[in-house]
Amino acid sequence: MREIELLAPAGDLEKLKIAFEYGADAVYIGGEIFGMRSAAKNFTKENMIEGVNFAHEKGKKVFVTCNIIPRSEDLQVLKDYLLELEEIGVDAVIVSDPGVFKIVRETIPNMEIHISTQASTTNYVAAKFWYNKGAQRIVTARELSFEETKEIREHIPEDMDIEAFVHGAMCMSYSGKCTISNYTTGRDANKGSCAQSCRWKYTLMEENKGEYTPVVEDIDPEFFFNTKDLCMIKYIPQIFESGITSLKIEGRMKTAYYVATTVRAYRMAIDEYYKDPENWKFNPIWLEELKKGSHRDYSTGFFLNRPDENSNNYESASYIRNYDFIGLVKGYEEETGLYIVEQRNKMYVGDKIEVIGPFKDTMFTTIEEMYDEEGSPIESAPHARQIVKMKVGIKLEKNYILRKPTEKARIL
Structure with a gap:
């Protein structure tokens, strides 16, 4: 069985580390230029060096987006940027523009190149074109079905990867080529x-x-x-059978909590498939976990059939948020027996909370005691990223995540 890569978004260094801790095989990130998510925090050179080193120590990979649709003036700084990426040691660059592709091949010829979904690769002739030019991977257009993806797999070289989005927000425009944003706000969607x-x-x-x-x-x-969000966690066998080799999660703008919950759920589903492919069964808990992160209603996009009137949400564009990410475990204090937690949303002594960790079932406990950094007892932690020490009734580890139902969810 061909190993499948679980590819996660990382909008900053914290999300990169969380993605790997929770089971991602690779992440895709943006530098300070040439990425399609300019509003994400993105990576400075120093952050990128730290992130790549962290990944490689764990045997993981980092891909960098260079997939804007550039104008000629944008290309003036590209060569220096590419040389910097090569020096840092990133594992691949993601491109959509033929001109950028050519410059990458000429400037850093040993760099692995992935063809972005923005290139709208929808057939095997286009895929083989990119392969013959030197691309190692295509990120297929989001408008393809399982059957169409399988046809591409059957006609391309065995050593060419197929990457496909399997989870996250969907764009209403073909392969993300949109001009509505430009028209309404003057913000160029094709430049991030x-x-x-x-x-x-x-x-x-x-x-x-x-x-x-x-x-x-x-x-x-x-x-x-x-559009509704894409969610394909029920279809892991079909993903394997279609020839997809990298499962991509959308969301470089999303939170560390979103990255952790989404990666964790897909990791569990994939690992269960590896154990016994013929008898794999979908576990509803995986979907419940995904729904505890910020999301819109889910659909299967184009994978099973063409989208219809049920693929959009006509009533609201708001995210569904039934759980609050309230804290990230940073360490343990031996002398007091307290866990050190960085606050992310307001929490109180007595809160009944859930705890998730990498490769662990969801745990349930109560915040029994809480102290500020100086050791004084407190009843609540109301300040953003406040460092607190707490006692709970279970064992925690670094990077475990604490969450609780929102007020709205508790009322429902």
């Missing part, structure tokens, strides 16, 4: 500054002799372009 204008509320009107009437009257509010 998408304002997500597609998720705004619109009213579709028809004009007839100066009179305007709504085209759709039974949808209010009218979020015409608001």
